Amino acid sequence: xxxxIQSPRxxxxxxxxxxxxxxxxxxxxxxLFWYRQTMMRGLELLIYFNNNVPIDDSGMPEDRxxxxxxxxxxxxxxxxxxxxxxxxxxxxxxxxxxxxxxxTIYFGEGSWxxxx
Amino acid sequence: xxxxxxxxxxxxxxxxxxxxFNCTYSNSASQSFFWYRQDCRKExxxxxxxxxxxxxxxxxxxxxxRASQYISLLIRDSxxxxxxxxxxxxxxADSSASKIIFGSGTRLSIRP
Numbered sequence: 150x151x152x153x154i155q156s157p158r159x160x161x162x163x164x165x166x167x168x169x170x171x172x173x174x175x176x177x178x179x180x181l182f183w184y185r186q187t188m189m190r191g192l193e194l195l196i197y198f199n200n201n202v203p204i205d206d207s208g209m210p211e212d213r214x215x216x217x218x219x220x221x222x223x224x225x226x227x228x229x230x231x232x233x234x235x236x237x238x239x240x241x242x243x244x245x246x247x248x249x250x251x252x253t254i255y256f257g258e259g260s261w262x263x264x265x
Numbered sequence: 266x267x268x269x270x271x272x273x274x275x276x277x278x279x280x281x282x283x284x285x286f287n288c289t290y291s292n293s294a295s296q297s298f299f300w301y302r303q304d305c306r307k308e309x310x311x312x313x314x315x316x317x318x319x320x321x322x323x324x325x326x327x328x329x330x331r332a333s334q335y336i337s338l339l340i341r342d343s344x345x346x347x348x349x350x351x352x353x354x355x356x357x358a359d360s361s362a363s364k365i366i367f368g369s370g371t372r373l374s375i376r377p
Contacts, residue, residue, distance in 0.1 A: 184367075191369035192309070192352065205364070240308055249356055249363040251297045256308035 151175070153257035155241050161263045170242030170260045173222055182254065183216055183226050183240040192240075198224065199247070222239040231264045238262070268292055268366045269355050274294055275372035278343060285339040286371045288353030298336045298353040303370065312338075323363055340373075348375045 154173040162168055175182045182197040196206040201218045207218070213232070220223040228235055238259045248254045271288045271340065278284045290298075298315035314325040315336050326339040339349055353368035 192367040194365070194367075248365055249358060251314065251356070253311045254309075254365070256310070258308050 153241055153243050153255055155257035155260050157260055158258065159261045161265065163233055164232055165230045167227065168231045168262060170226040170239050172224045172257060174243035175255055178243035178245045180244040180247055181218060181224050184240040184242060185237045186240060187237045233264045236263050237261055266291055269353055269368040271353050271368040273369060273371060277374045277375050277376060280343060280345055280375055280377055281342050283339045283341045284338065284343055285337055287337045288368050289335045290355045294357050295355045296358045297356040299353040300303050300327060300338050300343045301354055303350045303352055306326065343375045345375050345377065348373055
């Protein structure tokens, strides 16, 4: 079975450019999460969706970040304009029936973003 | 104070040794607990859930101490392949919301 699929795997972009990260969750999973991981701050939850609806976006750093989930099989995380401090690994993850009830969170392989 | 705290390590132990590390949590509304494993430059993956009575999966044993608010992971007869970062995960459910908090991870390095 296919896991969570993310693209691009690696991106190097210049400061000020728009970055769009894409995610396809595991089929049938109702929850989708966007995380960011850095050495300094560890793994941080940016936003999560339930049935395509954003539930908690309190982790989104600022207005430069936006996330959408137009349907059950696709989500995007957009950074506009990008800054060097946005350099990190961005993980998309999904879960069925809610991870809060103990269900496993499945992560994609991550998108490694470098902003120069 | 962080809601979930782990000793970042690294723990550097010889193959075959037993190693244990803890994770403390501050919110008494924490309900469920997990250990995830993350290999270098890879994504986190579930290692095991932590049950109130403690649980074992092969060489791995997880314990929960609600009174002192910590969970632990014990690895017996460590293998080179156990080298990874181990993330403590806490599910908090209180009157305001549910949320999942990942610890920053403990790095483990097994040497031959």
